Amino acid sequence: MSLDTQLLEILACPDTHHAPLEYDAAAETLTCTECGRIFEVRDGIPVLLLDEARTPEGDK
Numbered sequence: 423m424s425l426d427t428q429l430l431e432i433l434a435c436p437d438t439h440h441a442p443l444e445y446d447a448a449a450e451t452l453t454c455t456e457c458g459r460i461f462e463v464r465d466g467i468p469v470l471l472l473d474e475a476r477t478p479e480g481d482k
Contacts, residue, residue: 425463435459436470 424447433452434440441456450463452470458478462469 425466425468429468433468433470436472 425445430443430445433443435443435454435457437454437457437459439456441454443452443454443461445452445463452461452463452468453459454461459472459475460478461471461475
């Protein structure tokens, strides 16, 4: 399922920097361009909760 392009234009990381997100349709994820957190898209709905975000590989 693909996200609407207008929605993608307004989505931002929920952290204090509010950086833009990059959409990976194949993986159904949104990745923050600043902190690298990875947010899942479930059933076409972005889950922008910091507690549920994954961190980039190698970060602890």
